[in-house]
Amino acid sequence: MTGDPICPLCDRPIPEGVPQSRHHLVPRLRGGKGRETVLLHQICHNEIHASLSETDLARAYCTIEALRAHPRLAKFIAWVGKRPADFRSKVPGKRRGRR
Template identity: 40%
Template sequence: MAKKSKDRWGIEEDEPEAATEAPICWLCGRVTGETVVWHHPIPKSRGGRETVPMHPVCQNFLIANFTTSELQRHGMDAGSLLADPAVAKFVSWVANKDPDFTAPLARKQR
């Protein structure tokens, strides 16, 4: 149960409970580390409002390899992204890495 606290004006409000588990990355399905990026699968410029937890390296991969139009077409469906051979190769490569692993990524040649 959430703990009650008073703000500086004396109004009682519920304090959020401490997260006991790290969220799961939307793209690779691994537990996130200390740094969690809240990514918009549908870009904000295309009307996206929902966010999902991701590793920074996973988000960087998506940004480097997909345009906003492509991300909008995939929407909230991570499965359709995983069907792409480049994404599947990246996810299998990053699967054994530490949750806080970061790496520079090359951009896809267009």
């Protein structure tokens, strides 16, 4: 056990020095200011926002379980889960647009 925090989306450790960010389970602009946040790898956080609108996040994807069940995020989780915990995307910004 490394003692590093675990990303709740991909279940991989978040080692020191790896880009990370806090995700509001309910977007701030949709009533989530001051509500629960979770610490994620930056790459995982980017994928959530590339996959879902803030409205979708607030209405149907405001839990880790719901996020993990989303088809596109489930595919991403399977892909990123095969990478080392310190994996970083070489592509700047959003990888692709919402579908």
